Amino acid sequence: MAEKKWLPRWFYQLASPRWCYQICGKLLPWFTVAMLLLLVGGTAWSLAFAPADYQQGNSFRIIYLHVPSAILAQSCYMLMAVAGAIGLIWKMKIADLVAKSCAPIGASMAILALLTGAIWGKPTWGSWWVWDARLTSMLVLFFLYLGVMALNSAIESESTAAQATAVLALVGLVNIPIIKYSVEWWNTLHQPATFKLTEKPAMPAEMWVPLLVMVIAFYCFFAVVLMMRLRNEILRRERRSGWVKELLLSN
Amino acid sequence: MSDLYTNSGPVAGQLHIGRLFVATLRRDLMLSLRRKSELVNPLIFFLMVITLFPLGVSPESGFLSQLAPGVLWVAALLATLLSMDALFRSDFEDGSLEQLLLSPQPLYVVVLAKVLAHWSLTGLALTLVAPLIAVMLFLPAQGMPGLLLSLLLGTPTLSLFGAIGAALTVGLRKGGVLISLLVLPLYIPVLIFGSAAVQAAVTGLPVAGHLALLGALLAFGLVLAPLAIGAALRISVSG
Amino acid sequence: MSFDSFSEFLAMGGHGLYVWLSYALGLVLIVYNLLAPRRERKRLLAEQTRRLLREGNRQ
Numbered sequence: 001m002a003e004k005k006w007l008p009r010w011f012y013q014l015a016s017p018r019w020c021y022q023i024c025g026k027l028l029p030w031f032t033v034a035m036l037l038l039l040v041g042g043t044a045w046s047l048a049f050a051p052a053d054y055q056q057g058n059s060f061r062i063i064y065l066h067v068p069s070a071i072l073a074q075s076c077y078m079l080m081a082v083a084g085a086i087g088l089i090w091k092m093k094i095a096d097l098v099a100k101s102c103a104p105i106g107a108s109m110a111i112l113a114l115l116t117g118a119i120w121g122k123p124t125w126g127s128w129w130v131w132d133a134r135l136t137s138m139l140v141l142f143f144l145y146l147g148v149m150a151l152n153s154a155i156e157s158e159s160t161a162a163q164a165t166a167v168l169a170l171v172g173l174v175n176i177p178i179i180k181y182s183v184e185w186w187n188t189l190h191q192p193a194t195f196k197l198t199e200k201p202a203m204p205a206e207m208w209v210p211l212l213v214m215v216i217a218f219y220c221f222f223a224v225v226l227m228m229r230l231r232n233e234i235l236r237r238e239r240r241s242g243w244v245k246e247l248l249l250s251n
Numbered sequence: 252m253s254d255l256y257t258n259s260g261p262v263a264g265q266l267h268i269g270r271l272f273v274a275t276l277r278r279d280l281m282l283s284l285r286r287k288s289e290l291v292n293p294l295i296f297f298l299m300v301i302t303l304f305p306l307g308v309s310p311e312s313g314f315l316s317q318l319a320p321g322v323l324w325v326a327a328l329l330a331t332l333l334s335m336d337a338l339f340r341s342d343f344e345d346g347s348l349e350q351l352l353l354s355p356q357p358l359y360v361v362v363l364a365k366v367l368a369h370w371s372l373t374g375l376a377l378t379l380v381a382p383l384i385a386v387m388l389f390l391p392a393q394g395m396p397g398l399l400l401s402l403l404l405g406t407p408t409l410s411l412f413g414a415i416g417a418a419l420t421v422g423l424r425k426g427g428v429l430i431s432l433l434v435l436p437l438y439i440p441v442l443i444f445g446s447a448a449v450q451a452a453v454t455g456l457p458v459a460g461h462l463a464l465l466g467a468l469l470a471f472g473l474v475l476a477p478l479a480i481g482a483a484l485r486i487s488v489s490g
Numbered sequence: 491m492s493f494d495s496f497s498e499f500l501a502m503g504g505h506g507l508y509v510w511l512s513y514a515l516g517l518v519l520i521v522y523n524l525l526a527p528r529r530e531r532k533r534l535l536a537e538q539t540r541r542l543l544r545e546g547n548r549q
Contacts, residue, residue, distance in 0.1 A: 047499075047509075048492065048499060050492065052503060058502035058503040058505045059502070059505040061502070062512045065512055065513065088482075104523075105523060108522070108523055111519065112519050115512070115515050116512045116515065123508050140436050140439060143432075143436040144436050146432065150429055151433060155422070155490065157490050160486060160489075163486040163490070164419050164483065164486050164487065164490070167415075167419065167482050167483050168415075168419060168433060171437070172436070172437070174475065175437050175440075178440050178468070178471075179436070182439065182440035182443045182444065183439065183443070185443070186443045189447065221523070225523045225524060228524075228527035229527045231531065232530050232531050235531070235535070235538070239541075244538070248535065248539045249542065251535065251539065
């Protein structure tokens with residue numbers, strides 16, 4: 001294995017389900033505490049202390065949910081595709097499990113971004129749904145998640161399902177920028193110069209700092225849910241192994 | 252290019268890359284031409300979907316001519332999608348797909364030939380029928396070149412992306428609905444640029460930009476899609 | 491504080507419905523995402539322990 005030395009040691013350790021299960025278990029409480037503090041603090045800040053927007057009034061406060069969930073939905077797809085690629089290339093089981101655990105979290109974040117965007121649209125544009133470029137791309141991203149999840153549940157063999165899903169996720173990842181630009185271009189063609197939800201020339205600090213807090217809180221939330229799901233998947237996959245039996249019997 | 256394959260490894264039975272392409276193309280075309288019903292089904296579907304719009308929306312000519320670019324493209328897209336499931340299905344069922352994967356021939360070329368054969372019997376046929384149907388939707392005459400060219404450049408991309416979905420689901424008994432779920436989001440850019448090209452042609456605007464974008468998508472698909480199709484086929488067949 | 495009274499805070503300058511609806515949906519989705527794997531873990535542990543005991547008894 002001399003030719004593979006350029007990869008750090010923890011990369012190989014991660015491949016051990018037991019090690020990964022334990023490290024996730026150790027990290028979980030820290031991330032849970034961070035998530036709770038940041039979520040509660042960020043929500044209070046964004047709801048009560050951040051100033052209202054001079055144009056949109058208090059409906060602007062929806063940004064503190066809409067933007068973090070949209071960012072998370074996108075980066076979750078990225079992680080899913082990268083983990084899938086690692087699983088395909090290095091045949092690493094843990095990467096497959098990470099990819100599988102990502103899909104439902106990302107899909108629910110896409111739903112949240114879509115719903116909050118739609119609710120925001122009502123006071124801003126006067127209707128519950130507008131074919132805005134960002135909302136439409138988010139809808140497509142949601143469809144991509146649905147496709148990945150449908151394919152994963154349709155294939156019975158777990159390893160085949162993981163590989164097929166990884167290929168689909170990679171194809172989706174390559175296509176996301178193309179879809180995004182085509183949708184943006186289509187939008188400018190049909191609705192020239194509409195009022196954009198989140199594009200502000202310059203946001204004052206008292207507005208973007210709570211937004212940043214919420215984004216970090218959402219990432220902590222993502223880490224917590226991902227680790228919980230990953231631990232479940234490891235337990236399921238490794239249920240016949242010795243260390244899981246020990247763990248079960250010690251309970 | 253050909254040296255790359257013939258000289259790289261002295262594997263017995265390896266064909267010249269061009270001959271391999273032509274042989275696969277001929278085989279697939281011949282097999283498809285024998286099954287006449289599957290050949291015309293997408294065309295009939297195309298015609299029927301188009302018929303639904305005047306019935307469901309309005310037969311008024313001014314309205315339909317406005318709707319025509321989008322409707323024609325959506326119907327062509329759905330008709331391609333419908334035919335996608337059959338692309339690898341029969342080869343998978345009679346075992347020839349597995350033989351193909353085991354053979355020393357470069358899979359990229361074989362897959363490309365298969366998709367080309369499929370496209371020439373669905374996408375190309377749809378493109379040739381489209382002007383006839385465009386007349387029924389009162390598409391103005393100046394939109395015809397735009398329609399033909401955009402379909403000619405866009406439908407191969409649809410076939411390439413659709414083949415990824417077909418390859419991923421070929422091992423499943425109920426692949427049909429799943430394919431559309433997997434592939435439809437990927438079709439969105441082609442739909443946008445395709446219908447925009449027709450719209451531009453109708454209003455007399457230059458179509459070259461739209462066609463260039465469709466061509467770029469096609470080039471992109473030609474290079475990358477066969478790799479994904481090949482990987483997906485290996486996964487589906489071995490699983 | 492950008493609000494003078496609690497009722498003003500609830501009203502959100504006339505946008506109360508939209509803001510509170512969004513935050514309620516956010517809360518529901520976050521709580522669901524946290525509870526679903528927890529429940530799944532309990533189910534998994536119980537199921538596998540039962541299987542283990544069953545197989546142990548048979549030998």
